[in-house]
Amino acid sequence: MDNHLDRQEVISALAGDEGFHIRKSKTLGEYYAYYAVKYGKEDKYIIRTSTNYSDKRDQLIYFATILTTFFIVLNCIIHFFYINYLKRDFENKIKKMKRYLEKGNTEKLLYYKKEEKWIFEFWEVLKEWQKRNLDNIEKLDYEKKLLKLIITSVDSFVGLIDQNGEFVLRNNSLNHLLILDNKKYTKAFKYIEIIAVIKKSIQEKKDIRQEIYINGIKEYFIISVKSIKKNNQFLITIKDITSIRRTVEIQKTFISNVGHELKTPLTNIKGYLIALEDAPKEIRKKFLDIVKNNVIKLENTIIDFLNISKIESSKILQIMPEEIYKIEKQVNDSVAIIKKEKNAEIEFHWDLLSINQGFINTDKEKLILILKNLVENGIIYNHSDNPKIDIFILEEKDKYKFKIKDNGIGIPEDKLKKVFERFYRVDKARTSNLGGTGLGLSIVKEVVDQFGGEIKVESKEQGGSIFKFYLMK
Structure with a gap:
């Protein structure tokens, strides 16, 4: 049948052992399945058969449609599940990681299931990185606080200015040299002497260390300006050497x-x-x-x-209970010679609290030094035939009040403010003849200051003097 040689199943059978093809029959108008196979010796014959395939095709199309629809719906469900659960869950985990990185140890740690291997490994790496990051931040924070503490604790001014002349940082020392509201150094410093040194260093781009005297406040300073070339900044230090x-x-x-x-x-x-x-x-x-x-x-x-x-050289006080009669005896012994020569009289008047009768808490050696100098002055600078020195001691809860009264030559009113200065003598010619050095009252004031006390004098010429001071217990 030469007219069937062009059929696909025949062509396939001739080329091999058998052939198969599905097509719509032009004669019957329906789909058929055709099968052809070689037959006989030397394969001289082709056996060809066919069967109606329309019902089966319709069934396949039906099932294919159902399966396609099923997988489309399934894909939509999976996509919906991904969008509303998997993706959201992943985004939540990422957000928690972000919070952990932002807040450090204050955020609760996350623990992921090991089934999620990739994200678990990523989380472990992230935690390790964060730990190192936090350690570095903590170290930097400590060093920053330490540096700030050092800068604020020094008694010298320390400031850093940028290339525009504005302060990046500065401490609060020597604030009397500054107008605190201004950031630019040319407006922040009150005195042109400081500004001139800084400006010279910036213009010449070199380090400067210079001693200056500010006439307006009568004080001396050493100012140092160092260039930090890497950041184009300048470090300024000012030390008061007055x-x-x-x-x-x-x-x-x-x-x-x-x-x-x-x-x-x-x-x-x-x-x-x-x-x-x-x-x-x-x-x-x-x-x-x-x-x-x-x-x-x-x-x-x-x-x-x-x-x-x-x-x-020794400003340490050795406070301990001391018997008052021993203090009286040592004061009298220390001025015994001049007391005898001048026929002087020394009288103590004690007014102590009842619980301390007979004792006072003091540094005896330094108290004797104070009283000896004041009593001696009262006797030496005295024209009376019978110099009289009265020593009044009043005890209070936290201190002792002293009043030393004499009937000596007195001190002119205009000289009272200077009597505690070293080497100062009211009348140099007169006191020189009497053997004074001008150090006695300065010694008294120095010791009273060590006790945390204060001393004052009341006097008038030819009217005697009264020295009042108190010593803390």
């Missing part, structure tokens, strides 16, 4: 006065000793008395210098 400069000046004055105070009696002693060699017998005693007085003056000067040096 006290150091004044201490140097005081030391110079002290040394000068020491030399002068020692030189005068030594010159007198030397001169009169030379004069004694050829002096007649009747005036030798006079010369010896002068030498003796100068030796006493020299001795008193050295004792005052030693006392003030000792007070400044």
Whole structure:
């Protein structure tokens, strides 16, 4: 049947052992399934058969439609489930991770199931990274606080300015040099002397360390400006050296006065000793008395210098109960010679709390030093035939109040403010003859200050003096 050689199933059978094809029959108008196979010796024949396939095709199309619809619906359900659960769950986990990173240890840790292997491993890596991050943040925070503590605790001004001349940071030391509301250094500093040094360093781009004197406040400072080239910033430090400069000046004055105070009696002693060699017998005693007085003056000067040096080097008080009769005895013994010479009288008036009768809590050695100097002054600077010194002691809950009253020559009213200065003497010619060094009252004030007390004087010329002070227990 040559007219069937073009059928697909025949072509397939000729090419192999059998062929199969499904197509719509042009004759019958329905779908048929055709099968062809070789037959006979040497494969000379082709057996071809067919069967109606329309019902089966319709069934397949029906089932294919159902399955397609099923999988479309299933895909929609899966997509809906992903959008509303899986994706949301994943987003929640990501949000929690984000909060953990933002809040650190304050956020509760998450623990994922090991079935979610990839996210569990990712979480473990994230936690390890966060731990290291928190350790670094904690370390940086500690170093930042330590640096801030150091900067704020130093008594020098420390400030950092940027390339625009504005403060990045600064401490609160030496605020009297600044207008705190301004950030730009040219407006923040009150004094042109400081601004000039900073401006010079910025313009010349070099480090500067310079001592300046601000005339407006009469104070000395050392200002240092260092360039931080990496950030184009400048570190400014300002240290107040006024006290150091004044201490140097005081030391110079002290040394000068020491030399002068020692030189005068030594010159007198030397001169009169030379004069004694050829002096007649009747005036030798006079010369010896002068030498003796100068030796006493020299001795008193050295004792005052030693006392003030000792007070400044040892400011520790040794407070303990002391018997008042021993204090009276030591004060009298310390001025015994001059007391006898001047026929002076010293009287103590104690008004102590009942529980402390007979004792006071004090540093006896330093209290004796105060009383000895005040009593001695009251006797020395006194023209009375019977110098009288009254010492009043009133005990209160936390301190002792003292009042030392004398009937001496007094102090002019315009001199009262200066009597506690070192080497100050009301009448230099007069006090020089009496053997004073001008250190006695400055020693008294220094010791009273160490006790946390305060001393005042009331006096008028030829009307005696009253020294009032208190010592903390």
